[in-house]
Amino acid sequence: MRALACGFRRPRRNTSAPLFPAHHARQGSDLSRLGLNVARLFIQHSSFNIPHSTFLIQHSSFNIPHSTFLIQHSSFNISFPVGHSLTWFLREDRASNEQTSYKNRLHPRKFGLEFIPMKTPSSPLANSYFSGAGLMDIGLRRGGIEIQQSFEIDPICCATQRLNFTHAVVECDIRQKLVALEKPCDVMIATYPCKKYSPIADIHGTRTGEDLFLHFFRHIAIRQPEAYVVENVPGMRRFPVVMEAMTALPDYFVNVFCPVSSQTWLPQRRDRLIILGSRKRFKWREPNCNRRISLAEIIESDPRVEIPKYVAKRIGGAYRDRPIISDPAGGDIAPTCVAHYAKDLSTRLVVDRRFPHGLRPYSVREYARLQGVPDSFTFAGSDRDAYRMIGNGVSVPVGEWIGKELKRYFGTRR
Numbered sequence: 001m002r003a004l005a006c007g008f009r010r011p012r013r014n015t016s017a018p019l020f021p022a023h024h025a026r027q028g029s030d031l032s033r034l035g036l037n038v039a040r041l042f043i044q045h046s047s048f049n050i051p052h053s054t055f056l057i058q059h060s061s062f063n064i065p066h067s068t069f070l071i072q073h074s075s076f077n078i079s080f081p082v083g084h085s086l087t088w089f090l091r092e093d094r095a096s097n098e099q100t101s102y103k104n105r106l107h108p109r110k111f112g113l114e115f116i117p118m119k120t121p122s123s124p125l126a127n128s129y130f131s132g133a134g135l136m137d138i139g140l141r142r143g144g145i146e147i148q149q150s151f152e153i154d155p156i157c158c159a160t161q162r163l164n165f166t167h168a169v170v171e172c173d174i175r176q177k178l179v180a181l182e183k184p185c186d187v188m189i190a191t192y193p194c195k196k197y198s199p200i201a202d203i204h205g206t207r208t209g210e211d212l213f214l215h216f217f218r219h220i221a222i223r224q225p226e227a228y229v230v231e232n233v234p235g236m237r238r239f240p241v242v243m244e245a246m247t248a249l250p251d252y253f254v255n256v257f258c259p260v261s262s263q264t265w266l267p268q269r270r271d272r273l274i275i276l277g278s279r280k281r282f283k284w285r286e287p288n289c290n291r292r293i294s295l296a297e298i299i300e301s302d303p304r305v306e307i308p309k310y311v312a313k314r315i316g317g318a319y320r321d322r323p324i325i326s327d328p329a330g331g332d333i334a335p336t337c338v339a340h341y342a343k344d345l346s347t348r349l350v351v352d353r354r355f356p357h358g359l360r361p362y363s364v365r366e367y368a369r370l371q372g373v374p375d376s377f378t379f380a381g382s383d384r385d386a387y388r389m390i391g392n393g394v395s396v397p398v399g400e401w402i403g404k405e406l407k408r409y410f411g412t413r414r
Contacts, residue, residue: 124186124226124410127151129174129216133160133379135371135393136191136231142396143403149183157389159380174215179222187227187406190216191394194233197242217245220277224251227409229402230275231394234258237273252277255284264288265397267295267333268370272398282409287401296328298369299350305363306345306383307355314346315357325359327351334362337370339391342384364390372396 123146128137131150134157141147147167151174152158158171170182192212213230220228230246237243237258247254259271264287276284314323323346326332335348345361352360364386365375372395379386 122146124406125183126187126189126406127182127185129188129190129219130192130212131157131161132191132392132394133157133389134165135373135390135396136189136399136402137161137165138373138377139394139396139399139401140189140403140406142400143405144407145187145403148185151177151182156381156385160378160389163378163380174212179219184223185225186410187229188216188219188223188225189229189231189402191231192216193392194236197236197239198233213242213245217249220249224279227276227278227406228252229277229406230273231398232273234271234273246275247277249277251279253279253281257284257286260287260398260401262371262395262398263333264292266293266370266372266395267298268335268337268395269333270336270395272394274398274402276402276405278409280409282412284405284409287398289397294328294331295326295333295350298366299328299352300363300366303352303360303363303366305361307360308345310344311346311349311359311361312357315349315359319346321347323347323349323359325349325351334370337367337391339388341367341391342387345387367391 123144125148126140126145128134128140128147128150131137131152132154134150137147137150147165149168149170150161150165151170151172152161153171153173155171158169161169168183170177190213193210216230247256254275254277256273256275258273260274262268262270262272311323313319314321324335326334326349328351330351334350338347341348341362348362349359350362350366351358362370364379364383367387367390368377368379369375371390371393373390373393374396379389
């Protein structure tokens with residue numbers, strides 16, 4: 001395999017080797033015409049002031065026509081300024097031995113060859129508040145948003161985030177945190193608790209709202225990011241003071257989407273309110289999906305699930321409320337994933353003929369799949385902790401839709 005490389009050692013000149021003819025990338029020609037099978041281009045450029053660093057540039061076709069490059073590095077998003085000339089050398093890697101022989105040398109200034117890499121915007125940076133286990137952040141990242149900091153008070157949620165993400169996870173009470181101590185960002189995203197906005201709170205007379213929204217309002221007012229996002233239950237609309245604070249901020253164009261249904265993507269009934277605020281007017285697109293995942297697709301072939309004795313009692317009618325039963329074979333979808341499932345696994349059951357009564361609770365992995373969480377995601381703590389974090393989370397596809405729309409907004413803006 002031949003490769004193009006530049007870097008830390010100047011190769012010893014082989015004067016007997018012929019040089020390739022002149023070539024200019026601006027003329028729209030293809031490096032493959034030079035007889036090169038370009039696989040990799042390693043570049044170190046002094047203007048980045050990053051000593052002893054090597055950046056990998058790859059193109060999907062490996063032909064690099066019209067000097068269009070995709071720059072990839074595990075830690076950096078680098079785009080070269082238009083017009084920069086890159087010094088590079090031809091290297092041949094012989095598959096038959098481990099030694100590398102430098103057969104030819106090519107210098108762009110000698111032959112008029114100038115690479116003009118495509119300048120692409122970097123990913124928008126986001127700070128995530130009340131981030132829980134990070135389910136929203138999974139979706140945002142899939143949509144092209146880079147999470148640089150997340151703020152959460154629950155230590156098990158923070159531990160879960162640290163198991164799955166590389167960004168800074170700050171365990172704190174946001175009511176005591178100073179805005180000045182966090183990193184500036186392009187987007188602020190808040191998923192503050194919905195418990196006191198939900199209709200379920202009416203049962204216990206606790207549907208009173210709470211003041212956590214004021215602390216997110218404080219962050220927006222001080223930092224004035226380019227965009228902000230609020231996620232909560234539709235019941236938040238019953239609190240006009242909260243809605244005014246989140247939708248009437250000066251210098252922001254605000255759009256409210258309600259309901260945003262997880263059922264668009266997933267076999268779960270779950271409606272949410274999404275507020276998108278931006279400093280420029282923008283036409284945000286509605287959520288859409290070509291095909292929804294079925295309940296049968298999320299069921300494990302060999303589930304690991306606990307079945308407490310009270311499950312049989314609820315099935316037998318010992319409690320006031322009957323369980324909500326969903327049958328994958330019948331095309332059913334599951335009810336809303338809730339945090340209190342961690343305390344009572346009998347409220348939501350799935351049909352499974354392999355178990356007593358032909359019913360069982362959802363496993364942790366199935367519950368996570370109902371929220372669109374990938375199987376590679378790891379939860380800290382116990383199964384009960386996992387159920388709680390999943391029930392409190394944002395469906396991953398909802399976060400992905402938001403991320404893609406934000407990425408589109410920043411792309412248009414730039």
